[in-house]
Amino acid sequence: MTEDPRLTSLLERADTLFRDQALAAVRAWKARTSGLAVGFLPIYAPRELLHAQGVLPVGLMGGRPDLEIIKGDAYYQSYICHLPRSTIELGLNGSYDALDGLVFPAICDVIRNLSGIWQTLFPRLLVHYLDVPQNFDPAIGGAFYRRDLQTLGEALEAKGARPLTDEALRTSIALYNEDRRLVRELYALRRREPWKVPTSELYVVLRAALLLPVEESTPLFAEYLALTSADDSRRPQDQARVLVAGAFCEQPPLGLIKTLERAGCYIVDDDFVQVHRFIRSDIPVDGDPLRRLVEALLTDAVASPTRYIADGVKGADLEGRLAESGAEGVLFCAPSFCDPALLDQPMAVRAAERAGVPWTAFKYAENTGQFQVIREQAGTFADSIKLWSGA
Amino acid sequence: MSRAAAPPATPAQKDRSQVRQKEMIARHFDRLAAAPETGARCAYTFVPGNLTELLLSFDVLPVLPEINALQSAMRGKSAEYIAAAEKLGHSEDVCTYVKSDIGMLKSGNVGPTGQRLPNPDLLLLSYTGCFTFMKWFELLREEYRCPVAMLHVPYQAGGRITDAMRTYVVDQLRTVVIPRLEAIAGRAYDENRLKHHLALSAKAEDDLVWVLQSARHVPSPIDAYFGAVYYVGPIFSAFRGTEDAVAYYRELREEVGERMRQGRGPVTLDGEIARERFRVVVEGPPNWTSFRQFWKMLADEGAVAVASTYSKVGGVYDLGFRHDPSRPLETLADYCLGCYTNLSLPARIDLLTRYVADYGADGFLINSVKSCNSFSAGQLHILREVEARSGKPGAFIESDLVDPRYFSAANIKNRLESYFQMLEQKRQGAAS
Numbered sequence: 085m086t087e088d089p090r091l092t093s094l095l096e097r098a099d100t101l102f103r104d105q106a107l108a109a110v111r112a113w114k115a116r117t118s119g120l121a122v123g124f125l126p127i128y129a130p131r132e133l134l135h136a137q138g139v140l141p142v143g144l145m146g147g148r149p150d151l152e153i154i155k156g157d158a159y160y161q162s163y164i165c166h167l168p169r170s171t172i173e174l175g176l177n178g179s180y181d182a183l184d185g186l187v188f189p190a191i192c193d194v195i196r197n198l199s200g201i202w203q204t205l206f207p208r209l210l211v212h213y214l215d216v217p218q219n220f221d222p223a224i225g226g227a228f229y230r231r232d233l234q235t236l237g238e239a240l241e242a243k244g245a246r247p248l249t250d251e252a253l254r255t256s257i258a259l260y261n262e263d264r265r266l267v268r269e270l271y272a273l274r275r276r277e278p279w280k281v282p283t284s285e286l287y288v289v290l291r292a293a294l295l296l297p298v299e300e301s302t303p304l305f306a307e308y309l310a311l312t313s314a315d316d317s318r319r320p321q322d323q324a325r326v327l328v329a330g331a332f333c334e335q336p337p338l339g340l341i342k343t344l345e346r347a348g349c350y351i352v353d354d355d356f357v358q359v360h361r362f363i364r365s366d367i368p369v370d371g372d373p374l375r376r377l378v379e380a381l382l383t384d385a386v387a388s389p390t391r392y393i394a395d396g397v398k399g400a401d402l403e404g405r406l407a408e409s410g411a412e413g414v415l416f417c418a419p420s421f422c423d424p425a426l427l428d429q430p431m432a433v434r435a436a437e438r439a440g441v442p443w444t445a446f447k448y449a450e451n452t453g454q455f456q457v458i459r460e461q462a463g464t465f466a467d468s469i470k471l472w473s474g475a
Numbered sequence: 476m477s478r479a480a481a482p483p484a485t486p487a488q489k490d491r492s493q494v495r496q497k498e499m500i501a502r503h504f505d506r507l508a509a510a511p512e513t514g515a516r517c518a519y520t521f522v523p524g525n526l527t528e529l530l531l532s533f534d535v536l537p538v539l540p541e542i543n544a545l546q547s548a549m550r551g552k553s554a555e556y557i558a559a560a561e562k563l564g565h566s567e568d569v570c571t572y573v574k575s576d577i578g579m580l581k582s583g584n585v586g587p588t589g590q591r592l593p594n595p596d597l598l599l600l601s602y603t604g605c606f607t608f609m610k611w612f613e614l615l616r617e618e619y620r621c622p623v624a625m626l627h628v629p630y631q632a633g634g635r636i637t638d639a640m641r642t643y644v645v646d647q648l649r650t651v652v653i654p655r656l657e658a659i660a661g662r663a664y665d666e667n668r669l670k671h672h673l674a675l676s677a678k679a680e681d682d683l684v685w686v687l688q689s690a691r692h693v694p695s696p697i698d699a700y701f702g703a704v705y706y707v708g709p710i711f712s713a714f715r716g717t718e719d720a721v722a723y724y725r726e727l728r729e730e731v732g733e734r735m736r737q738g739r740g741p742v743t744l745d746g747e748i749a750r751e752r753f754r755v756v757v758e759g760p761p762n763w764t765s766f767r768q769f770w771k772m773l774a775d776e777g778a779v780a781v782a783s784t785y786s787k788v789g790g791v792y793d794l795g796f797r798h799d800p801s802r803p804l805e806t807l808a809d810y811c812l813g814c815y816t817n818l819s820l821p822a823r824i825d826l827l828t829r830y831v832a833d834y835g836a837d838g839f840l841i842n843s844v845k846s847c848n849s850f851s852a853g854q855l856h857i858l859r860e861v862e863a864r865s866g867k868p869g870a871f872i873e874s875d876l877v878d879p880r881y882f883s884a885a886n887i888k889n890r891l892e893s894y895f896q897m898l899e900q901k902r903q904g905a906a907s
Contacts, residue, residue, distance in 0.1 A: 159853070159855050159856050160852070160855065161843055161845075161851060161854075161855065161873060163568070163845045163851075164852050188632075190630065191606075192606045192848070193605065193848040193849040194848050194852040196606070196630060196849075196852075197820050197848075197849075197852040198852070198853070199632055199819075199820075200632070200819045200820020200821055200823075200853060201820060201853050201856045203819070203820070203821050204820070204824070204856070204860060213630060213632030213633075215629045215630055215632070217627060217643075218602060218609070218625060218627035219627050219643070219647055219651070221650065223646075224643065224646040224647060225627070225643070227642075227643070227646075228629070228639055228640075228642075228643035231639040232639075389610070390606075392600075392602075392609055392613070392625055393613065394623075394625060398613055398617065418566075420568060421568045422568075423569060423570070423606055423607055423848060424606070426566035426569050427566075427569050427573070427607060427610035427611075427614070428610060428613075429564070429566065430563065430564045430565055430614065431613060431614065433564055434617070447568075
């Protein structure tokens, strides 16, 4: 049985967007709409708010492995991760010229300080540091975050965006709810039938969506879900089910994800391109929409290593994901020099051990070019799971 | 070595203030060591955004893991502590303060005075200017199983403190920090006591600023980087808001004033710098494992740090901030928000440029440490911007806080010598 040509075509389109480092798709959108486009760095940005003001949110996740870093390396010492180098390279080489601003979420000191570099390198652009609260009381952290969102909305308006209205924000929340629902369904399908949704494919679709307005990303997800669900040419193989943890900011090269799959792993849960899943369930569309957006972040966001876990057991979220996904192993796969991932890792390891799930760990950079060692490590790990699990 | 090398330093003598500081520290660690018997409560917390006055108002003793880590490095213990932490799975890529602290804990938690530190009754997570702080105390929470009070201090990305930021911090002080302190101390919040300590803080801060600004004098009577580490010790740690700190800074001011009147230079660990040849501003924390050797590299060249940013991590008092007892919680919020590593990169560039001008510096030096992304990420950009704005050349060296594997003495010395030779040549070129 052969693959549906519509699926082939969809994946080709997604791959073109995934490779679109110079944001041609964003330029085309701007030419069509005359709207503003604002980039955001990992992990999370309130895309609903931007959309409600007619602004295209553009997810930026660093550079592809084939991006030659010339200027970016002059900004960072060897012991700092790779994502800010490629981001600066792409800013300075004109790839991001289509963007009217950038949002830098508060996830680590490197991204934080990159916001300051951006302010001095690109003084005409809107630069917003999204200081996501670590206090989750709606009256305290929520009030602070609400004010931050209002400030962002006012800054967008000053740049020429539409004023933020409750009605527009409700509409945008509903659109992104549907977007997130489809991504949840894709992840659920992958947990049930990982052979139907290879992660190397899903990942490209998720990355492609970062450059699209929600009106186009939702149909992309829906079509992919429908086509891959119906594709009976995809048959199960004897692979180990693994959860990949730690790759929530700087992304691994696609070749690394393919390597893990070729090494005998079904990735049944991961942290890749997390913005599509950062809010875990639908945001209510009734009542004050800005309050709803704030509360969703406070109470319904994933337990990222970038968020303070005030209550409960650290690592409980990972244990829950392991149970839900039926993962037989964890691959701790973090970018080199990533503070949030690597400082969190000892606690995450303990959580995996509490769950009785074996694990292994390795690091990467977005421009890692050699996968042989990782292939051997992941292959041995997958083999050991298949040989010894349940013994 | 530069051609016109400075004369060798003369032997060091301990000033009265140094003796006083040593006694203050010894008493504090005695109190900590005795805490299990006396029932004294203690809170582990961080230097930037520390709330010492508030702790004192509850009679809670502060413990500062960053300072323990740097002390471990100066005592030559950090390498084994870091190795112990890495063996437990902590990545080689992350902050060595954290690993030194975890290693010290796993090795019996013996502090810098050789006495065992008490377990914390509270982890006061003053989350100011450093992402790693949050992860550090999440790790310690798993070890000590004690309560945590998280105080999220927003980042001054826009270069100023907004009302929303201040309100956010004050609200957390009222609803999170103070109730947790009341719970461990077994007593109610006493605002008058807090005000009393804040008033003492402001007095000490006045004298500290005077001391730091004495470096505007030529020759500078102090070294505002290596030497300032000792000067800021009491105010950055357990003593801000105490009579001891007031007395220490008053004494220090008198000693520095006397040195200035006599036209004398700073005292290093190897003696006094007899002739000031170069005046430099320094950005970034010191290396602690080779602190003495590092300082000597500059002192041998007759180089004196006339201003530094590291001496502002516990408060940028020279820009005018003083703790204000008339608005106790708001002033604590402003203090937390204003610490150096909570400033935006453009604000840091402005401050360094201003220091170069105000202190008549010949140039500036960036010591970029591997462990600290809060400081280090962006420092190469800072280098270029400050050079462009100040017209003065910068030098860039790399080391680490407490991991001796990352201190390459030959490499650093070579770079420093080249830099000072270049400054000398520029000076001669300008004179000819």
